[in-house]
Amino acid sequence: MVVAVSKSEALTFPVDGQLLMVLPRAGASVGNPDMQLPILRSDPDGYYLEMRVETDTSDPSEIAVTRRVPLEDLSSEEWEELKEQYTKLDLKNCTDQGISKGLEKIQDRKIQRLFMALLTFLNPRQVAIVLYLYRQAAHQGTGPAVFFRSNDLLESLGYTRTKDGGFASKLRSQLNRDLVALHRTELVFAQSLRKGNNIGAKVTIKSILRIKDFEIDNVPRDFDLVKAADYTYELADAYTVSLEFFDGPGRTGDYVLFANNVDMAQKLGSNAKSDYKTKLLIYLASRMKWDSLQEGQYLVVSKQYLFKNLDLLGSNSSRNNQIFWRTVDELKQEGYLLGAQELPGKKKISNIQFQINPEKLRAHQ
Known part of the structure; x- marks a missing residue:
């Protein structure tokens, strides 16, 4: 049977709803008021370096998520050394x-x-990588398994090639570290489950992706994936990864469609954390899974939570407002938003009403 694909779906790709629901919390910055100090923890299963963002009970979307790195093959001496180095973290x-x-x-x-990997986990550059991989998954049609060449990904991130057709070693090194961080950092979160008259919880432990394979074009080159991330400036030429949150839109119907031409380019000379456009786009997509759109296209979100999730946390409200509305304008220019306005709320807490363009961003569930 041939399934007809609408023109709008041909111009979009799906990202799993469960991933989007946890993404803003999983990538919360060190400045987020809900973020706890990193801790070193040992249990019978091994050693972990982890950070936890605690629940904000005022909003159901502000769930608790722990991100942790299992410290595998660690000797007791290395564990003691790690604890000593931990005391130097400021x-x-x-x-x-x-x-x-x-x-x-x-x-x-x-x-x-x-x-560094734990503290900067799921920054906007890494989120752009995740979007790229989901777009590739849609194009390749091989389920959660995605193959890509490193140079193609770097090009999609907007980086400029060197004269020899490659990319600067600093960019290549950063990409491998990003991929390894997405591979070995686990997310731990609970989902509410209704069992009869009782509400229980299912604890989920997932990585964003798992690196299954990598390729080196020049065979004599010695390459160790984790060693490269920890010590060197290397990058494999191609990778095959498995998207761990991937359920497939046909199986669950729980996803958000993003436009194929979503802008993943990194601004030269700027820090990934200042990419407010990606932060706002992902936060709106996440809220579309938590909240029902009004009249199919209107989303109302507390300004307080918008600013918290955009890392507009300082006391300079004028600067924060300026950045926020400039970011809204960027999403309007790119067609994701048809409009946005501030609405007065209770207790002097304003809400922002967004008009989402369903041709560029659309939720299914």
């Missing part, structure tokens, strides 16, 4: 002056990169 500096500043007292490169 989280206040991470928040006030930047994560690199907060990690500068940690001399061991592997441990420093481990903390």
Whole structure:
């Protein structure tokens, strides 16, 4: 049987609803008021480095999520060394002056990169990588398994090739570290389940993706995936990954459609954390799974939660408002939003009403 594909669906790709529901919380920054300090934890199953964003009971979408890195093949001596290095982590500096500043007292490169990966997990650049992989999954039609060449992904991220047709080693190194972070960082979260008259909870543990295979074009080159992420500046030439949240739109019907031409380009010279456009786009997609759109296209969100999830956390309200409305204008220019306006709310807490363009962003459930 041939299934007809509508023109709008041919111009879009699906991203799993469950992933979008946890994505903003899973990628909460160190400045988020719900974010707890990183901890080192050991249990009978092994050692973990983890951070937890606690529930904000005022809004059902503000769920608790733990992101953790299993520390595999760690000797007791290495565990003690890690605990010693942990004491040198300056989280206040991470928040006030930047994560690199907060990690500068940690001399061991592997441990420093481990903390960096956890503290910056699911930043907008990594979210752009996830969107790229879901778009590839839709095009390749091989379920959760996605094959891609590293240079194609770097090009989609808007980076410029060098004269020899490749990419700068710094960009290649960063991409491998991003991929390994998405591979080995686990998300732990609970989902409510109704069983008869009782409400229980199912605990889910998933990575965003798992790297299944990688290819090196020049065979003599020695390449170790994790070692490269921890110590060196290398990148494999191609990867096959499995998208762990992938259920397939045909099986569950729980997904959000994104436009194929979604902008993934990284702005040169700017930090990924200042990519407010990607943050707002993903947050709106997430809220479309938590809330029902009014009249099929209107979404009303508390300004307080918008600002918290966009990392507009400082006391400079004028600056925060300026950044927010500039970001809204960017999404309007790209066609995701048809309009947005501020609505007065209770207790002086404003809401923002967004008019979503269903041709560019549409939820199914």
